[in-house]
Amino acid sequence: MRLRDLLRELPIPEQEEARRRSHAVVRAAFAEREPTPRRRHYLKPALALVAVAAVAAAAASPPGRAVLGSLRKTVAGEKRAAPELFSLPTGGRLLVSSSRGPWIVQANGSRRLLGTYREAAWSPHGKFVVASRADEVVAVTPKGDVHWTVPRPRVRFARWGGNRVDTRVAYLSGRRLHMVAGDGTGDVDLCGEPAAAPVAPEWRPPGLPHVLAYADAKGRVYVLDADRCSLMWRSARFAHPRALRWSDDGRRLLLVTRDELVVFGARARPLAVRPLRGVTDATFRPGSHELALVRGGEVLALSADRLGATPRRLFRVTGRIGQIAWSPNGRWLLVTWPAADQFLFVHGRRIRAVSGITRQFGGGGFPSLGGWCCSSQSG
């Protein structure tokens, strides 16, 4: 007994570090492993009948369905996680909104808290950030200095568009769509258009004229020349709109609804409609019409020009994915993974995981992405 105790208590140098390193390697290796197909078991008929009945009864209940669903799930995507966001894998700056406010993360990993605001988004060239409080729209510099403020009730979804010299900010005040000039002047209820759905309005790139897309409360998409208050087109209704996204050449507009994807060109009639339930985030890859889509724990790739094609699965994780954002050069995809408290930077087969995200951005809940912006601050 004495020998056993001594063998079990013998100090081993760096045991905890070794455990952590091995754990990371084992987890990463397992994540790449394909699950074993279930073997067929030839049970005795009576036993099989009992088992089938039990499984059917369990599966009929909502928890049962959830369990059976999770059994089919594959683990993939997570690699050796760094404990801190030491640097971005490529250039640009991240905007991350936590319960303490929006943070800017530089390419070298340094972080700056901009102030006690809620949501935040980049200006078109990363010179400013537009943020919101409950009753205020605020433009701040990346150093956190306030550029201007506009007091309005129940502000949400502020988005900044335009070119380097002439910009506009659109936002929702309650259900009304508003617009203010890039210097904080001339705030208007935009063109008296119908009440908006709870979806962020989106400015059409690359800048001029100031064309804005938004979804109204009935699920119709409006595309407006905002300076002239002229309606360019208005779509039919699409129930439960979730998000609007422009391709960066301004030639494709994607509407994500609860049940389908809709791609528009220059007219109200959609170029394509594809039923695809459960997409919660989508983004165009810079310089292309390629879409990345978040659906549950999967990131799917699909071309907006071939919406009927089978989506290609880029990867999947256990649990649900939060948001996605492309790096400015379109090479890295940032995927937020709230269940694992991680950011995943994905480039082909390479995955850089960073853990402890909630802690790194001040605690509270898991933060949201405000975008991965251009590397230059000059614009």
Added chain:
Amino acid sequence: MPGASRHERAWVRGARAGRAADVEALFRHHWPLAYRAAYLVVHDAAAAEDIAQEAFLAALRALDRFDRRRPFGPWLHRIVVNRAIDWARARTLRAEISDDGTIERAAARERAGSGDSDARALAAGLAALSPEHRAVIVLRHLLEYTPGEIAELLELPRGTVNSRLRRGLDALREAVGEELI
């Protein structure tokens, strides 16, 4: 060898089905002893880390062929201890460690009345044994396999296991003292 516990069978089943949480459970449960066993055979922390890690990865890669009714631990320990013996033999052949009795003398010097000194003396005593003798002592007294099970794990005759155990313990007593064994 004891049969697999209900938990362990569930973890193996889950790991085969792709559930990361079950792999985590297997790792948490088995890695510490696997690493300790490797270290006590090779007496090199970096090598022990590699061996335990590689053994775990090998076990995961072979999960599809694993008989779920059998316990996971002995399967892993077989891989760990055999790799550790191979590594220690290779190191001896490369003469990377002293074989001039330095370790034994250091062990004798370190032998003291209590606490960490006992553990250090034991470590030094073990280091003075051959890898084969260390392996059977680790399997018997750390991992608590019976001589019959050790024979099965190492694919040795049971008599060979018994003689290695006896000789190993005798040598250890000489190095560290009767009171520690």
